[in-house]
Amino acid sequence: MMRRLLLVVWLLAGVAAPVLAFQPPAAQSEYVPVKDLPPVDQLPAAPLLVAAYSFIWLAAMFYLWTIWRRLGKVEAEMRALEQRRTHSSR
């Protein structure tokens, strides 16, 4: 008798556990304004994303510009030197 009772309890527990596990979450008891959330949760993500993308653009463009500028200087110096050599050889 006792063994049967234990078996029934065990079976019920086995069935009840998954049923209870699939219960919907507790209903919301109050509304919390966004300003009351922790500072990290209030922080908007979009400006951070835009800042990251913009920084890469600016860094790449700035670096390309520095190469172009340095190359321009070197090539101008080469031309000047070539001209000087041509004049001196005449």
Add this chain to the structure above:
Amino acid sequence: MKKAFLPLLLLAAAMFAYAPVVIAHADYESTMGLVQKVMYFHAPSGMVMLISAVVCGVASALYLWKKDPAADRVAIAAAELTALFGLIVLVTGPLWARKAWGVWWVWEARLTMSFVGWLIAVGYLFVRKYGGPGSDKLGAALAVFGTANVPFIYVSVNIWRTMHPMTTVVPTLQPGMRGAFWFSALTLFLLYGLLLTARIHLERQRTALDQLYLAEED
């Protein structure tokens, strides 16, 4: 290469301009939401930084071994790009971390080692600029040392307990995220290749100018 440079640069710029559209259509990550999309620029920039440090180190080792000036030109160009992409990583990472972790910076293994890697690249450039005679060999040795740091940066997230996502994240990206990631990565790899080519060309022109001055002295 000279003929292909401008069309390829325009292609890289177009891909870069289109990348936000691709990224906007990528799936949202479940816990971080929108800010996780910084990953599409941050992680490929980190990959480029590490590749560039290896290029610099291998070229420097070749320079020390064979005394080939062409290898030195590649090394100095790659070092500058390691510093550039390292800076991008060190700026975009904290922008992500501020929202995802609640802090701009944590002195944990991956972040600290990446910072050290960037400092080595910047150190190399300072040595080359202000080191005087013999700075080419000193810089090359420093670059080899910097390359030895690369595997540690990569595996640091798997060895030590860190807040940074692990290396398994990229290979296991879901199809909704994978396309956007590799599109961004391809864009940055292309940009890196073009910037490296342009920078090597500058170094080649500088060598030619030095030879002209030497010829004039003779």
